[in-house]
Amino acid sequence: MELLFSNLAHGFGVALSFDNLLFALLGALIGTAIGVLPGIGPVATISLLLPITFGQPATTAIIMLAGIYYGAQYGGSTTAILLNLPGEVSAVVTTLEGYKMARNGRAGAALAIAALGSFFAGSVATILVAASGPLLTEVALSFGPADYFSLMLLGLVISSVLAQGSVVKSVGMVVLGVALGLVGTDVQTGQQRFTFGIPELSDGLNFAAMAMGVFGIAEIILNLERPEVRSVLSAKVGSLFLTKEEWKRATPSVLRGTILGSALGILPGGGASLASFGSYMMERKMARGKAEFGSGAIEGVAGPEAANNAAAQTSFIPLLTLGIPSNAVMALMVGALIIQGIQPGPRMVESQPDLFWGLICSMWIGNLMLLVINLPMIGMWVKLLQVPYKYMYPAILTFCAIGVYSINNNVFDVYQTVFFAVLGYVFAKIKMEPAPLLVGFVLGPMMEEHLRRAMLLSRGDPMVFVERPISGVLLAISALALGLMLLPGLRKKKEAAMAG
């Protein structure tokens, strides 16, 4: 316990340095902005800002990128409540009750509980990350190569099982991601694989080009093909203060949302949007008969908003302690760390204390900033929506192009982005979820290394994966998860939950 406090004190020391505070604020501001704006999400934003962070120290870079992710959770709720327009996927359920509350003249209360609930959930989740980090790290250090392989496999399985749409297709996308990760020099023999003699490919496909192409550029094209939806602010914000009755109803929802969100965030493949859907379902079940669900129940805003922010924070736990990304945003964080020369894994807590504790403390500070950014300045954020998309997309395109070029100062990376944009466009047209692709791409090379090491140690006996207890249990869970999803009943339930 004492150690925890001294570590946290160290972390606050790091997080409160001028640069780190500035970039936490910048991340939170950018996050809020893209949360408000529909048509650009955290994955696209983080990938397009990835190259900009190379010049910064690793801690500062990760602090800013993290700020974008949880900042987007705050921003997404604002437009969901005021305009019935979810800026983020995780804010879709907030429109259900939040917009109704706004129509009933309680927009201020909905915004206030969304921000306060998020802040509370974010604080709890931060403590959870701090407490569980060193614990899990200890467990992870006893892992052998076989255990690691199985753990990553579990991560891949669960992230595809929980992805939207067909399970087989998302497993296919994960495997395709792993396949794309094979391009480049084979680490053990130095042989070039799938490089077609192109020297630029010997280090593998460019991760940022892939993320920007599939998420950033492809999204621009798809947005242009859809007619722009104009929305006008119809409801007045009104008083931000909650009535006593509203407090009484919202508090337990926030608590439940925090717990559920924290749990779903840790899960590989989980994350903010799953947590908010889950929490909404739970609140609707709990309130059956009591509250006016569907016509502006505050529980339906408080729970999901707390849940998505809690999950955004706790999804850092598997990344920081095991080095395993649980969703596409975390895959981008792995990319950012690797480019900085840091191999994510259980040794990170000890070898990079500044990064680990600094990030945790900055998350809490960032949440505090967001509370201030959001509540009094709501009017300004809503104004952002008046910027037409036709002026936004050239800016996104320009930032992508310059950013991807600046990584290696090579125009080949610009053409790679064009290639991945085509791929991303095709994926969207045939309904293949691109998020698992990124996770597979990041995990693939690590899995290959652990697989080869494990098989070398076991003298070529694949039974090692079943016989080692940790690995065996992890594999059993993966098999169970896959098996359960093949049951039609459960699949329908998932679809219902995803559809909100």
Place this chain on the structure above:
Amino acid sequence: MRINAKDLASGLLLVVLSIIGLWLNTEHTLGSARRMGPGYMPMLVFWLEFGLGAIVLVISLFSGADPLEKWTKVDFVTLALAIAATLVAYPLLAAVPALSGNWYALGLALVIGLGVLAVSPGWRKLALILAGMTVFGILLDQGGLFLAIAAMVVVAALAEPEHRPIGVLGTVIFLIVLCWWVFIHELDIRVSVWPNF
């Protein structure tokens, strides 16, 4: 039996990619399970992908109709012509000594292909956005950052019919100033700003 066209296409994509992968992988030594060579993991991955693609294909035959967007005749023709133009132009351009460095041949071939693609209204937005980005790549080294940004924004702006010249001009100026400040002044990336012909 109602065929799900989107799933059918997904399955085909996975199967075709895995076959290409398996074929390319024949040049790598497999090794044994104990001492895996460079080709072992790719073999596992591509067989798995092949299997998954096959399952998606089978499921698509029974999972109910989900048609793809309708393609017009022009869409088909321009797509085929665009691919052909790129494939023909690339080796021809690569043979020109002046274009051999800096991937100029690839960039120009892509622009030609995307230009053909932009003829059909169905592909226009896709083609123009990507052409803008490619033009940026071609111009950056010799033309400098400002010219590259201006050309990219102008080409990309053609993708949105609502754009007016004055608005595009404003966007270009705004983005040049913003990018100068972020990338040159703050981040100091190594790229020439003005043309150096």
